[in-house]
Amino acid sequence: MSKDIRIKKGLDIKLVGEAEKTTVAAKASSYYAVKPEDFHSIIPKMLVKVGHKVKAGQALFHSKLDETLLFPSPVSGEISEIVRGAKRKILEIRILADATQAHEDFGKKDAAKMSGDEVKTHLLAAGCWPFIKQRPYDVIANPSKSPKAIFVSGHDSSPLAADLDYVLTGKEAELTAALTALTKLTEGSVHVVTKKGGNSPLANVAGTTSHTVSGPHPAGNVGTHINKIDPVNKGEVVWTVAAKDLIIIGEVLLTGKFNATRTIAVTGSQITKPQYITAIAGASMKDVLAGNVNLDNTRIISGNVLSGRQESEDGVLGYYDNQITAIPEGDDYEFFGWNKPIFNKISVSRAFTFSWLNPNKKYDLNTNTNGEHRAFVTTGTYEEVFPLDIYPMQTLKACMYADLDEMEALGMYEVAPEDFALTEFVCVSKQPHQKIIREGLDLMLKEIG
Amino acid sequence: MSLKNKLHNIKEKYKGKKMAPAFNALHTFLYLPNETTHNGTHVKAADDLKRTMNTVIMALVPCLIFGIFNAGYQHYLATGAIEASHGFLGGTFWTFDNLIHGAWKVLPLVIVSYGVGLAVEFLFAVIKGHEVEEGYLVTGMLVPLIVPIDIPLWMLAVAVIFGVVIGKEVFGGTGMNILNPALTIRAFLFFAYPTWMSGDKVWVSEAVERAGTADAISGETILGAYAQNNTLPGIDQWDMFWGLIPGSIGETSKFLIIIGALFLIFTKIGSWRIMLSTVIGALVMGLIFNGVVSAEIIGESSKFYGLMNVPFWQHLIIGSVLFGAVYMATDPVTAAQTNKGKWIYGFLIGFISIMIRVFNPAYPEGVFLAILLMNVFAPTIDHYVVQGNVKKRMKRLKVKTA
Numbered sequence: 109m110s111k112d113i114r115i116k117k118g119l120d121i122k123l124v125g126e127a128e129k130t131t132v133a134a135k136a137s138s139y140y141a142v143k144p145e146d147f148h149s150i151i152p153k154m155l156v157k158v159g160h161k162v163k164a165g166q167a168l169f170h171s172k173l174d175e176t177l178l179f180p181s182p183v184s185g186e187i188s189e190i191v192r193g194a195k196r197k198i199l200e201i202r203i204l205a206d207a208t209q210a211h212e213d214f215g216k217k218d219a220a221k222m223s224g225d226e227v228k229t230h231l232l233a234a235g236c237w238p239f240i241k242q243r244p245y246d247v248i249a250n251p252s253k254s255p256k257a258i259f260v261s262g263h264d265s266s267p268l269a270a271d272l273d274y275v276l277t278g279k280e281a282e283l284t285a286a287l288t289a290l291t292k293l294t295e296g297s298v299h300v301v302t303k304k305g306g307n308s309p310l311a312n313v314a315g316t317t318s319h320t321v322s323g324p325h326p327a328g329n330v331g332t333h334i335n336k337i338d339p340v341n342k343g344e345v346v347w348t349v350a351a352k353d354l355i356i357i358g359e360v361l362l363t364g365k366f367n368a369t370r371t372i373a374v375t376g377s378q379i380t381k382p383q384y385i386t387a388i389a390g391a392s393m394k395d396v397l398a399g400n401v402n403l404d405n406t407r408i409i410s411g412n413v414l415s416g417r418q419e420s421e422d423g424v425l426g427y428y429d430n431q432i433t434a435i436p437e438g439d440d441y442e443f444f445g446w447n448k449p450i451f452n453k454i455s456v457s458r459a460f461t462f463s464w465l466n467p468n469k470k471y472d473l474n475t476n477t478n479g480e481h482r483a484f485v486t487t488g489t490y491e492e493v494f495p496l497d498i499y500p501m502q503t504l505k506a507c508m509y510a511d512l513d514e515m516e517a518l519g520m521y522e523v524a525p526e527d528f529a530l531t532e533f534v535c536v537s538k539q540p541h542q543k544i545i546r547e548g549l550d551l552m553l554k555e556i557g
Numbered sequence: 558m559s560l561k562n563k564l565h566n567i568k569e570k571y572k573g574k575k576m577a578p579a580f581n582a583l584h585t586f587l588y589l590p591n592e593t594t595h596n597g598t599h600v601k602a603a604d605d606l607k608r609t610m611n612t613v614i615m616a617l618v619p620c621l622i623f624g625i626f627n628a629g630y631q632h633y634l635a636t637g638a639i640e641a642s643h644g645f646l647g648g649t650f651w652t653f654d655n656l657i658h659g660a661w662k663v664l665p666l667v668i669v670s671y672g673v674g675l676a677v678e679f680l681f682a683v684i685k686g687h688e689v690e691e692g693y694l695v696t697g698m699l700v701p702l703i704v705p706i707d708i709p710l711w712m713l714a715v716a717v718i719f720g721v722v723i724g725k726e727v728f729g730g731t732g733m734n735i736l737n738p739a740l741t742i743r744a745f746l747f748f749a750y751p752t753w754m755s756g757d758k759v760w761v762s763e764a765v766e767r768a769g770t771a772d773a774i775s776g777e778t779i780l781g782a783y784a785q786n787n788t789l790p791g792i793d794q795w796d797m798f799w800g801l802i803p804g805s806i807g808e809t810s811k812f813l814i815i816i817g818a819l820f821l822i823f824t825k826i827g828s829w830r831i832m833l834s835t836v837i838g839a840l841v842m843g844l845i846f847n848g849v850v851s852a853e854i855i856g857e858s859s860k861f862y863g864l865m866n867v868p869f870w871q872h873l874i875i876g877s878v879l880f881g882a883v884y885m886a887t888d889p890v891t892a893a894q895t896n897k898g899k900w901i902y903g904f905l906i907g908f909i910s911i912m913i914r915v916f917n918p919a920y921p922e923g924v925f926l927a928i929l930l931m932n933v934f935a936p937t938i939d940h941y942v943v944q945g946n947v948k949k950r951m952k953r954l955k956v957k958t959a
Contacts, residue, residue: 121600267600341954413599435600438593441561445589446607453603459612459824461603475593479605480585482690483732486609487894488828501894502943517947534602536609537732542597 112304113336115323117495119530121267121454123413123435124472127373129274131384134372135398140183140390141202142168146427147179147238148546149247149553152198160187165212165235165366168201176251180235182368182389182427184210200424203390211365219289219361227292234360238427239353240293243331243340245553246524246546255294255347257338260287262302262310262351263321265328266412266529270373270384270430272351273306280309282358283351289361290349291315301333310351326495331527335496340522352430370430372396376413377472378406378434391425393432401434407475409433414529415542438476446479453478456492456534482537490531498522500531504541507548512555515548525549561588578682582689610694612826616817617698617884623813624806625663628706629655631803632762645799645812662762663806665710666701673714674700677721681730692731692738692890693721699739699884702807703877703925704746705754706762712750716742736932737891740925747925760803778804780876780914780922783863797874808877818883827887830896831903835882836873838907843869846915864915872911881924882907891932895942902938906931 144152152169155178156162162185167178183205191200214234219227228251231237242249249255264272276283287310290298297317302308304320312318319337321327330348340346349357352370359367368389375382380400387396393408401408409416410426413433417426425432447460454471455461463469490500498519506514525542532541564584571577584590585607594601630650633639642649674697682689700717724741725734747754760778779792779802796802800810808814821827846865849855855862873879886892886906893902906927913923 123600339950339953341950343954407593407599409599416599418596418599433599439591441565441588441591443561443588446585446605447611450603454600455603457604457609457612457825459604459608459826461608463603473600475599476589476601477592477594477605478589478601478603479607480581480590480592480688482606482688483730485606485692485732485890486826487889487892488896488899489825491896497946497949499895499943499946502939517950518943519946519950529598532598533600534604536602536604536606538601538605540597 110317111319111337113301113319113321113323113327113333115321115327115332115495117492118324118326119454119456119493119534120265120324121413121473121533122468122470123267123375124377124470125375125379125382125433125435126268126470127270127375127382127384129271129384131371131386134385134387134391134396137205137388137391137395139188139202139204139392140181140185140388141200141392141424142179142182142390142427143200143424144169144179144198147248149245149550150177150179152179154190154198154201156187156201158187158190161185162187162203163210163212164368165214165360167235169198171248174251176232177237177248178232178235179238180212180366180368211367214360214364214366216364217361219285219292222289222292224292227289231289231357231360235366236357236360239349239357241348243334243346243348243524244521245549246526247553249347250345253345255296255345257296258290258294258298258347258349259330259334259337260290260298260300260310260316260349260351260354261328261330261333262300262308263306263328265325266414267325268373268375268431268433269328269412270352270371272310273303273308275371275373275384275430276309276351276355279355279358282355282362283309284313284358285361286349286354286358287313287316289357293347296338299333299337301330301337303328310354323495326527326530329526331522331524332495335498335522339497339519342516342521344521350428353428372425372429373431374400374434375431376409376434378402378436387425389425389427389429393419393421393423393425396425396432397421397434405437405439406434407437409435413473414533415526436472436474438474440476442476456489477538479536479538481539484537484539486536489534489536493530493534494527496522496527500528500541504528504531504539504544507544507551510548510551512552515552516556520545520548520552523549564588565591575683575686578686578688579679582679582682606691607694609826610691612824613695613821613884614698616820616827617695617702617807619813619816620702620807620810620880621663621667621698623800623810624702625659626651626655627659627800627809628662628762628806629658629660630801631706631760632658635761642801643793643796647799647801650801658762662706663701666704666708666713666806667698669710669713670700670717671697673717674721677718677726681726685730687730690731692725692734695888696721696739696742700742703739703743703805703880703885705760706806707760708746708753712746712753716745716749719745732890734890735936736929737885737888740885740929740932743925744929760805778802778876780864783867783875794871794874797871805877805880808880811874811879814879814883818879821883821887827883828889828892828899830899831887831892831906832882834900834903835878835886835907835910838904838909839872839878839882839911840869840907841904842908842911843867843872846911861915872914876914876922877924878907878910881910881928885925885928886931891935893935893938893942895939897945898935898938898942901942902931902935905934 151172171177185205188204189202304322528541639649720742724738909927
């Protein structure tokens with residue numbers, strides 16, 4: 109049953125620095141890095157040592173709890189350094205890339221002729237499993253469980269996000285192969301949601317259920333789709349795969365090679381020429397942004413401004429990310445900034461903030477919090493940007509006082525931190541909603557499992 | 558070195574020290590802080606709590622200014638120095654004399670309210686080591702507007718200390734309190750000094766001092782008169798609407814309260830759901846009482862007759878139902894927090910306000926008691942609204958498993 113989802117509650121954050129639709133190849137980086145923190149709740153167990161040679165697709169480490177869950181190297185080269193932090197926690201695995209890339213060969217497969225178990229084994233072996241995530245808890249899917257449905261979002265509505273219709277064009281074969289493989293993994297449907305009125309190559313792939321969505325952000329969030337199409341109940345599991353990762357899965361199936369090359373939107377007001385580039389996951393920011401960024405007091409984010417991760421200018425592109433955003437840091441005081449009329453910032457209220465006057469204006473926001481951290485005071489604001497059938501403030505408070513029964517009853521199984529990105533953006537009390545939800549989910553994962 | 562840099566250096570120097578919250582409170586009053594986001598959303602909306610509170614204060618300022626003029630006007634009118642004026646722009650209302658007399662009476666109340674209240678807030682912030690939260694900015698403005706003009710300053714100071722400490726700080730400060738602090742202050746005054754607060758002398762300035770002398774003037778409110786089956790001479794409904802009547806300082810001008818309400822709704826700071834449902838609740842109760850009177854269940858001899866017989870819509874322009882609905886009931890911390898809950902919460906406030914008004918012979922203003930009562934019940938209302946959502950989720954699970 110296909111559905112036409114219309115979102116009314118939400119907010120499009122329009123920023124300066126949208127990527128122009130031209131794609132250039134980024135300079136190949138000399139070194140790449142994989143950060144285990146990209147894979148939330150996974151404790152890495154290293155399979156390689158400094159000095160080892162790896163091929164692209166060869167596993168660097170596996171999960172401590174499940175040794176079939178492999179995490180592959182995005183490039184071929186030599187392990188140059190394993191950076192450790194407190195308690196010898198692995199922070200970063202650095203790989204000195206070879207000039208010519210060698211790929212591990214996993215063999216060509218025709219997903220249509222494989223059984224579910226074969227697909228599962230193949231994806232695990234080829235290092236594609238980390239691309240499959242699960243709800244509840246928003247972590248990498250547990251391969252031993254069977255999901256009731258799999259969701260793929262073909263629309264990214266977050267600020268300055270890569271236009272998936274543009275990025276995915278030309279990758280039809282890979283997408284179809286990957287989706288076919290996914291249909292083997294569940295007894296339920298594979299729900300593919302695309303933007304209404306767009307021409308996504310994901311729409312109407314045989315074997316999947318196609319839906320369309322329209323409305324402001326978070327219309328593209330997979331959490332929104334799950335809530336509207338088939339909400340997660342207690343005891344149920346759904347898996348989600350990002351459209352951009354389908355390409356990598358598809359290529360593994362079609363060619364046998366793990367190729368982590370992505371089309372990345374380089375965006376934000378500090379970028380000289382916002383455009384799309386192709387680069388390999390884990391590439392160093394220096395090479396990716398080479399000369400295209402104003403580094404004067406700039407925040408570089410791997411991902412979007414709502415849920416991305418802060419990276420230094422020497423940092424690397426996140427394993428999952430297909431966007432880089434550079435915006436000005438806001439570490440300055442603003443005289444009477446709390447009561448003067450505001451024209452250059454976004455607000456959902458009209459309390460002498462005038463962003464309601466022209467809703468299509470693009471803003472150059474900086475990283476200032478625009479106020480200090482406070483207790484929850486105002487009510488009703490979150491609900492205006494939160495389309496899920498869940499009470500956001502009550503859920504956040506339940507997480508803060510760690511009442512597992514209440515968290516469960518209020519719908520924590522259905523949410524991921526990114527679903528609370530907009531409520532965090534509009535929060536008058538500047539509470540870290542995504543962090544609160546993440547910690548709540550981690551607690552549930554630990555206590556309930 | 559500019560002021561900005563100097564303040565920044567002081568802030569860095571005293572970081573982590575005991576007095577840091579006190580300094581920061583003053584610093585952030587001048588400058589939006591230089592704090593940046595960490596992981597999480599990297600950008601944030603423009604509003605903060607200071608801006609939100611400031612918007613409410615701005616909605617209150619017209620009421621305060623009107624209250625100042627009205628204080629002078631009521632005084633000179635009662636002493637017979639000036640003629641009664643009619644209409645909002647009445648000739649004898651917006652005069653310099655009224656302003657001077659009113660300001661002399663009202664501004665000390667504002668200063669005491671803010672001074673004492675903020676001192677308590679700063680003290681608690683320093684002791685507990687948290688930042689000074691902005692909750693008192695609005696409370697401090699509300700307090701002078703809801704007390705009678707002739708209240709002694711020491712009485713106000715005692716009440717403010719009680720209200721802030723017991724009404725707010727013991728619960729953990731702004732955002733954690735159950736009762737509206739401004740109304741806690743009002744309730745404290747009412748129960749601690751009942752002869753002052755419920756007398757018929759305190760509502761016009763200097764009426765108390767003149768009582769029993771040859772210059773005695775009446776200091777009664779319209780509600781007080783209605784409750785005794787009387788009316789005040791020379792006041793028509795337009796006077797009540799424009800606000801040229803005796804009463805608490807800021808609550809008399811229904812016109813300016815409506816302007817303030819529209820401003821709060823437009824800025825999306827005040828909850829229109831609560832305002833509207835409170836008004837509906839008050840009208841419904843008024844209609845019921847009108848029905849009781851016209852069915853002749855209550856005769857003219859009854860002591861409730863006077864207020865019951867008031868046409869239902871007039872309940873909105875006498876007393877402080879509107880002021881309570883717009884500025885007090887909408888306090889987001891103590892009100893119901895779910896949208897559905899807000900409708901129920903507001904309706905019951907309006908309904909109970911008028912009920913108390915009619916049935917309480919000692920003191921005919923029930924709004925503040927109604928709001929405090931519903932403050933206590935707001936979490937219960939929310940609980941049942943949220944349970945509705947929880948039940949829906951349970952049902953979904955049952956359908957699945959069945």
